[in-house]
Amino acid sequence: MNLVRKDRVHSKGLFSLPLLLIIGLLGLFAPIVMPHDPLAVDIAKKFLAPSWDYPLGTDHLGRCVLSRLLLGIRYSFGSALVIQLVAIVLALLLGAFVALKRGIIDFLFIRICDILLAFPTLVLAFGLLGLLGPSLKNVLLALIFTQLIYYSRMIRSLFIGINKKEFIQAARITGTSGIKLVIRHYIPNLLPPIVTIVALDVGKVILEIAGFSFIGLGVQAPIPEWGMMVNEGKQYIRQHPELMLYPGLAIVLVVLLFNHLANNLKKLD
């Protein structure tokens, strides 16, 4: 059982996938690829113009901007992926459980979700971060939580949508039940919309992580997260606008690539 039937793949729409893979690998192997230590402060070398030694120059503390961008892939791109994966797996478990059980559990679940969804996700995450205190770990927790509410509600609806389909009933009559039913019949039919929405939201989550770091609620000072870098660069926006431009462009590029990927995944099914 393939996710995508071979005769239906339009491969030309998927060029963003290899590009994202390359970015991911760069982040994974950042310690090998980086020209300099991204955390090494050298005030004597501050605000250097681009050169062979420092391809994108240095920031206000004399740190290599390219190295910081490369290591930043881990924090921006990597943590967004982790958030999405953890959230969707938990949401699948929760949503499937609630959709198959129905009854009072389902009723309570929906009410609680609706109350939480009444807050915009950012406000909800804000509240959680205020409660937990600013740190990378807490940003992950807060965003996983907000995504989880949204996704489990969505997956519950998707499950209930095909609950009444005849092939589910036919499978039950054939003797398939419980987890086997979910794995063989629900998931393969729901995977395309789920994959699409998860890919689409990676961009949103990257922006949220960067946003939290920018206002100082997320990743803390020396860690080169892209939103953090934009924040640090903003003090020198008149003299050295490129310090904000590089991480800003990195964010835009990755978000655009994910949106493009999601758009084309949507067309596949």
Added chain:
Amino acid sequence: MLLEVKNIEKHYGQRPFLFKRGQEAPVLQKVTFSLQEGECLGIVGQSGSGKSTLGRIILGIERPTNGEVLFQGINLYTATSKHKKMMRRDLQAVFQNSYHSFNPKQTIFEILEEPFLNFEHFNKSERQQKVRELLDCVELESALTQNYPSQLSGGQQQRVNIARALALHPKLIVLDEAISSLDMILQKHIIQLLQTLQKEMKLAYIFISHDLQATRFMSDRILVMQHGQLVEEIGEDGAYQHPASQELYNAILPSHPRERANNRFE
């Protein structure tokens, strides 16, 4: 006795919840009948007479509001999960809409191996062998196993459905409008196929249809339903006495133009 249906009632609609008052409409009222092993029972009635709901209740997909269904002496709705699993083996179904009965992401092989995965401990090559036997049984080529249901014709799809229902050698198959959407020639072919299989495997059928002619051809007995009630039971050479049965009988179109005159709608 293979199957006993006792005083089944079913209401659809909203149940009372918190402050909401319930609104219920009866779909089945006091339906009682029984079925012997190897027997073919026809259930006919107009659309909306409750025959499909009855079929679904017999299959255990839906719970009746009142009454009980005993399959081989065991109550379908209060059985332990072990008993339920055994019943699933012996109680199968074929639905009207053949394509919608398949998971569109599964190949024919995956569809047909599923019953064996659930109940037997066969390895892959044994399952392949079994699937080939099944396809042979319903006169399909084994080359179809790697196709998706959407690539098959309606008649082929319905035969795959029948093959799936036969896989575990059940005792009873509920055929809910199983041939109604097929063309006449295929209908005849599948009826013959079902009858041959019935003799070979000592199957019992519940043949639910609005087509009295096909039902009469298939069944030992026919139950006529109207507005959720059983109104008449017609035996081997029984007469159609109830108005609902007569209406169904009169609705059979004459097979030859010459007969038109003496068989008009009234």
